[in-house]
Each structure stands twice: as structure tokens, then as C-alpha cells.
Amino acid sequence: MKGKSGSQVRSLDVARLAGVSRSAVSRAYTPGAYISDETRARVLHAAETLGYSPNAMARSLITRRTGIVGVVSTDLDNPFYAALLQKLGTALQKAGLAPLVLFGDENSTDHHITQMMSYRVDALVMTNATLSSRMAVRFAAQDKPIIAINRLMAQDEITSITCDNRSGMQSVVDHLADLGCRRIAFVAGHPDSSSSRDREDGFLRQMAARGLSPAGIVTGHYTHDGGAAAARQILGGDTLPDAIACANDMMAFAVMDVARKEFGLRIPRQVKVTGFDNSGLADWSSHALTSVDQNVDEMIALAVEHIGAAVRLEPRAPHHIEVPARLVIRASSVDQAQGGEGDVPC
Amino acid sequence: MKGKSGSQVRSLDVARLAGVSRSAVSRAYTPGAYISDETRARVLHAAETLGYSPNAMARSLITRRTGIVGVVSTDLDNPFYAALLQKLGTALQKAGLAPLVLFGDENSTDHHITQMMSYRVDALVMTNATLSSRMAVRFAAQDKPIIAINRLMAQDEITSITCDNRSGMQSVVDHLADLGCRRIAFVAGHPDSSSSRDREDGFLRQMAARGLSPAGIVTGHYTHDGGAAAARQILGGDTLPDAIACANDMMAFAVMDVARKEFGLRIPRQVKVTGFDNSGLADWSSHALTSVDQNVDEMIALAVEHIGAAVRLEPRAPHHIEVPARLVIRASSVDQAQGGEGDVPC
DNA sequence: CTGAAAGCGCTAACAC
DNA sequence: GTGTTAGCGCTTTCAG
Numbered sequence: 001m002k003g004k005s006g007s008q009v010r011s012l013d014v015a016r017l018a019g020v021s022r023s024a025v026s027r028a029y030t031p032g033a034y035i036s037d038e039t040r041a042r043v044l045h046a047a048e049t050l051g052y053s054p055n056a057m058a059r060s061l062i063t064r065r066t067g068i069v070g071v072v073s074t075d076l077d078n079p080f081y082a083a084l085l086q087k088l089g090t091a092l093q094k095a096g097l098a099p100l101v102l103f104g105d106e107n108s109t110d111h112h113i114t115q116m117m118s119y120r121v122d123a124l125v126m127t128n129a130t131l132s133s134r135m136a137v138r139f140a141a142q143d144k145p146i147i148a149i150n151r152l153m154a155q156d157e158i159t160s161i162t163c164d165n166r167s168g169m170q171s172v173v174d175h176l177a178d179l180g181c182r183r184i185a186f187v188a189g190h191p192d193s194s195s196s197r198d199r200e201d202g203f204l205r206q207m208a209a210r211g212l213s214p215a216g217i218v219t220g221h222y223t224h225d226g227g228a229a230a231a232r233q234i235l236g237g238d239t240l241p242d243a244i245a246c247a248n249d250m251m252a253f254a255v256m257d258v259a260r261k262e263f264g265l266r267i268p269r270q271v272k273v274t275g276f277d278n279s280g281l282a283d284w285s286s287h288a289l290t291s292v293d294q295n296v297d298e299m300i301a302l303a304v305e306h307i308g309a310a311v312r313l314e315p316r317a318p319h320h321i322e323v324p325a326r327l328v329i330r331a332s333s334v335d336q337a338q339g340g341e342g343d344v345p346c
Numbered sequence: 347m348k349g350k351s352g353s354q355v356r357s358l359d360v361a362r363l364a365g366v367s368r369s370a371v372s373r374a375y376t377p378g379a380y381i382s383d384e385t386r387a388r389v390l391h392a393a394e395t396l397g398y399s400p401n402a403m404a405r406s407l408i409t410r411r412t413g414i415v416g417v418v419s420t421d422l423d424n425p426f427y428a429a430l431l432q433k434l435g436t437a438l439q440k441a442g443l444a445p446l447v448l449f450g451d452e453n454s455t456d457h458h459i460t461q462m463m464s465y466r467v468d469a470l471v472m473t474n475a476t477l478s479s480r481m482a483v484r485f486a487a488q489d490k491p492i493i494a495i496n497r498l499m500a501q502d503e504i505t506s507i508t509c510d511n512r513s514g515m516q517s518v519v520d521h522l523a524d525l526g527c528r529r530i531a532f533v534a535g536h537p538d539s540s541s542s543r544d545r546e547d548g549f550l551r552q553m554a555a556r557g558l559s560p561a562g563i564v565t566g567h568y569t570h571d572g573g574a575a576a577a578r579q580i581l582g583g584d585t586l587p588d589a590i591a592c593a594n595d596m597m598a599f600a601v602m603d604v605a606r607k608e609f610g611l612r613i614p615r616q617v618k619v620t621g622f623d624n625s626g627l628a629d630w631s632s633h634a635l636t637s638v639d640q641n642v643d644e645m646i647a648l649a650v651e652h653i654g655a656a657v658r659l660e661p662r663a664p665h666h667i668e669v670p671a672r673l674v675i676r677a678s679s680v681d682q683a684q685g686g687e688g689d690v691p692c
Numbered sequence: 693c694t695g696a697a698a699g700c701g702c703t704a705a706c707a708c
Numbered sequence: 709g710t711g712t713t714a715g716c717g718c719t720t721t722c723a724g
Contacts, residue, residue: 019694056464057403058717061700080429089449103435118402257631285603404701407716
């Protein structure tokens, strides 16, 4: 108990106990290898009694694949990204891969990416962080895929998977315009992000198409605090908008809070509010937020499929995929949307 | 460009370009190794031009440390756990470690733990999942620490770091009793979890100490839906409680929604609601939830310190640490707690 | 179907 | 300070 503690069980130990060679042990763990059922059983039994599991690091040295996928994430305070990470991680596990997660703090990302590269991850997934071109080139030179979910990146080496942000936002404008709104304000996300630009673009286009002009456009940086500040600016102006469309849910939650608490407004009667992401909280009755569903499950399925192909050494060329977005209407834009309670009242 | 693509840069390549031996390259990356500043500079320069980074897998084979920490997490829908994961991951990175994250789906955990063990992680952190004793023993036999954050586990091999759940809940009861509440109901978490049991225990003890008897105890399984169901049961009874204390924030949010929307109750005037976790959402004005802060930062600092010690081969014996919990009072229990708005009104 | 031998990329003794 | 040598635990030809 004492002497052996800390020592690792090696394939050789298993081989000896099972009375076979190390090759046999290896084959027992390799699907589709030439090995008799009997030997495999003997090996597995020996492994079980010894508490052996193959050393993935040593294996990766020779197979040149680690089974590890680097995931760069940030902002788990945003429930949308939290859910995205959990779903992505689960999907990767199901595909036999393991996510090595890096929480990017915007500036130090490159350094951490180097760390991930030293673990020879089979693929890199960025959920809302960015990647320097230098790193992208270096990584892609290894024929390993880089995938950006929910963000279109400038580099050619990167596969982007987004929802159709433009038309998603257009459907919001249509919805509000159909309800009779004439003065619609927009709370944009982060100026640097493609998703925010696309959503804003969709907003502007459809406003023009409906013959409306925006009742103000303010940046909220995709954060709760930023959304609150934007709301104060918009609602503190001369004329009240009849709707505020937000580029994500987090900002919409803040906008609703400010509109109610600080301006005493009723939602949706006096002002309608919409978000984008359809995060879990949007469905809580305290928020009941009309939002645009990004179809996360499909984005993730595509990402995992893309990674799987690369791991099987059938790499696909980088490309941009868009999944459809879908408007989900709730009580923040429509009276009684939830079944007769009227106006989200508390 | 074409022929070399996909091939990995090895230390030998760097050594040749720099005109030194592979050992020199190795030493250039080992802090505190005997190497002249000049050769280190030459090596680093060569590495830079070749795009080299040391292969952590190969290194781990000989150093017997991977720098990877396995993190078992679940339920990122709960903002408390999402924030916990992000903070933990960030703290590990800062300590030079990388988190390999596993999302446990309760039943298949053991299988996935085996996968993590095959990566020879230096430590295992469980945030709210459980671990079978068999796995715990097997892992601990490698002299690697297992740490449970926010959950006390039965196994001796495991270091548990929790907040003082009992006294945290007691302070809630004191707070409500001081406000004059006499009929306080309790929404418990998951029966299997120590945190829920401890919080319930604290509730019962302090109720008794204040000469009060519980106005109903219902299990909400720590989930939003479970909390909603519990609220319906409690509020649908004969006599209305004057307060509902919940074992976590998620359930409290649901309780507030049900109380307002389905029973038309005003909070805190007709019924006060409290949570536990002090998650970020508790501070939003739409919730303004009185809650108990778990002191996550301190729990994480302790966890990372414990892991760091083990990685430096100075293992500490498993033990149980409790950090103090702190009551945070907001408008869900006290009128005008937020500065004169009265009763959380929408 | 099985075993022997070679080597993946790296670090750690040990000489110099 | 530096290079040489010998493995770390595993998979994979290649014979048998």
C-alpha cells in the first residue's frame, strides 16, 4: 500500500499479468485491431485488476493525435455562452474528444494559445474570443482546423459558423413594424464584432425597407451594464421610442430593468423590448423576452462534424456556414403572448 | 509551403538551426536551468522563426506531470456554476495549469473520468458532480489530489472546500425573523447533496432557536423548474407563508416568478423570498434577491493553492475547509433596500 | 493472430 | 555551461 503508491501502471505490467506481449495490450484498446476475443478479454481483465488505463500522452506521441480540442471561451456571465460551452463540451465528449478550455481575457490570449498548442490540440474552437493572424497561420500550418462559432473572423484559415444574424434582426424589425411600431431604437453590441455589425446591418436595412428611420442607435458592448447605460441614454431623450431592439439578450434584460425601475415604463404597453440569442433566461416569466434563436445545437453539430473529419484525417477546407435564425415571440413585445396575463406586470 | 505542411517542428530542428544540442533547447524552456543567456536567446530566436513550441505530451512522459487539471462540472445553466467555472479556469491558467473540462451527465461520469485519467491529469476538481468511491481510490493512489468545491464528499481521499452552509442559512433565518416573519417555508435543494442538507439543517436549527416552526419544507432539486413546482405547492396551501427561504438562487428566481405571476403576490410586502449563492443575477434589479454569498474567490484560491502544492510534489493531506458565508440583503426581503423604490414593482 | 524491435519528442543524469 | 546517452509508455511495422 505504501511502497507502490504513486507509481503508474504501465502496459507492460498488464501484459505480464495477462501473459501476453505489450502489443497485445495495445491492440486490446485499439478498435478494429487484429486480436482474438480471448486475448482481449484476458488483457481487459488484467487491466481492471491493476487499475490500468492507457497513457494518452504516450499514445499521442506516436499516433500524432491527442483527442484534445482547445476551446477558447469568455464571458460565462452571459448565459448564452455558458450554455454554448456546456453543449459544445458535451458534444465533443460524445465524439470521443475532450475539451481543454481557455478563458481568454482579451489581451493575454496569444500567450495562452501557445500553451494550448504545446498540448498539440487536434482543433481549436473559438466561441467569442479573437485570434491573432500570426497564431492562426501557425496553427493552420499543422493542418488542424480552427473554428469560430458565432463570429466571422477575417483570417482565411478559419471556419466560421454563425447564424443568419442579418435576417434574424430583419425579422425582429418586421415583427415590431407589424405591431405598429414607428420609432424603434437599436442597442448595438461590440463594434469590433461581426455579429454586432451584421445585426445592425439587418436592422438598418429592414427599417429602410419598411420606410422607417431608427429612433437612435447606441452601443451597449453586449454587456448588462452597457445595456443599462444605453437604455438610460435612449429613454432619457426627448421623444420616447415605442420599441428597443437589442443585439443580444443580456443587454435586453438590462434595458427592461432600467425602463421599468428607473423610468417607470410598462413593457410592452409603453415600450417593447427585444433581444437576440434566445438564452434560457429569456423564457423565465420575469423576463419573457422576445428574442431570436441562434440554433446553437445545429451550429455545434456542424462544428463537431468539422472537427471529427479533421481528426479522421479527412480535412475540409475552411469555409463559412450560416444556420437559419428563428424569431421567438414573448410578452416583452406582445400583450398576452404568454396566455392572457397582459403586460408583463410583476 | 506545401511539402512541409502538417509536419511538426521538433526540438531537434531548433537545435540544428541554433547550432546547439537538444538539451540546450530543453534547458531554454526550463526555468532555472543552467544555460547562458546567449544560448537561450539563440534557441528562442530559432524557435520563433520555426514556430516551435515544446511538445507538452512528450515532456509529461518524462516529468510525470502534465500541467492539466481535470474539472468535472455540470449545470452551467445555473449562473453560479458558470461563474465558478470561469473563475476556476482563470485561476488555474494563472498558476500555469490548464483545465480539461468534463461535463458530467450524472450517470456516465465514471466512464469520462477514466478518459480524464488517461490524460494523466495532475488533479481532479469536482464542482457539483459526484465521484464513485472506486474512481476516487484509483485516482488518489497516484498521489494526485481530488478536490470537491461546494460539496462535501464521503470519501476520505477527497479534499472538500465549502462555505459555511449551516451558518449562512442561519443568518437568513435570523434576518427574516428579525423582520417579524413567523411562517417561513423552506425550499430544499437536492436530497443527495451535502450542501442542501447542511442548509436545511441550518434552517431548522435556527428556526428552533427562534422558537419558530417551519411553514412547510419542499424539495426543489436546485433547479428553476423544481423551484417553480415547490412554490406552487407552498403557495397553493391553506395559509400563506410570510417568507420563503430557498437553498439556492435558481429556485428563488423561480419562486419569485411563480409568486408574482401565478399568485399575484407582491414581494417583499406579502411574501419575502431569499436565495443562496449570491449569483450575478441576484443583483439585477429585476430580481434584487437577498442571498448568501459563498465567497467563491476564496474557495477557488484555496483549491488552486492545494493543487499547486501537489504539482510541486508537496502534497497535503485531504481535509475539509469551510470559508465564511455572508448574507447580502436586497429588495426581495426588505422594502426600499435598493434606495427608496419600495416593493420590487416591475 | 501474435511478439520483437524500433522510435514518437522530450528531459535528466552523467561526463566533459 | 554544454553535449551525450538512456529511457518515459506507447503503437506500429515486420516476421512468424
